[in-house]
Amino acid sequence: MKIRLAVLWLFVAVTMSANTILYFIVPGVIDEIKAGEVVGMQVGPELLLVMAVTYFWVPLVMAVLSLTLKDKANRWANIVLGIFYAGFFLFELIMNIITVAYSYVILMDTSAIVVAALIAWYTYKWPRQEA
Numbered sequence: 001m002k003i004r005l006a007v008l009w010l011f012v013a014v015t016m017s018a019n020t021i022l023y024f025i026v027p028g029v030i031d032e033i034k035a036g037e038v039v040g041m042q043v044g045p046e047l048l049l050v051m052a053v054t055y056f057w058v059p060l061v062m063a064v065l066s067l068t069l070k071d072k073a074n075r076w077a078n079i080v081l082g083i084f085y086a087g088f089f090l091f092e093l094i095m096n097i098i099t100v101a102y103s104y105v106i107l108m109d110t111s112a113i114v115v116a117a118l119i120a121w122y123t124y125k126w127p128r129q130e131a
């Protein structure tokens with residue numbers, strides 16, 4: 001189960017990396033970012049850092065923690081963050097459909113929602129070990 005969870009978290013990180021790379025390919029996006037704007041919102045270095053941590057760092061850390069945490073802590077961390085990320089990516093999907101509606105965004109966000117929900121579900125269904 002720990003390996004399954006780690007692989008699913010890696011999938012989330014890779015999916016968000018691919019999503020970001022594909023976004024950079026859209027004409028004019030790099031210029032908007034240089035001007036401090038992303039999808040019509042003003043952004044500074046702080047928000048870009050928060051986005052990087054949310055999209056890449058946390059899922060990568062969770063991949064490692066899924067392999068190393070004790071079962072009880074592992075279970076709670078994966079349930080809570082799996083639910084959080086499923087909701088986060090659902091919100092992002094809705095916002096992207098409203099604003100840009102790029103087909104790759106819909107695919108990547110939907111994939112991330114499903115995988116984050118699977119993380120929470122598999123962890124919830126994981127047999128509890130009394131310690």
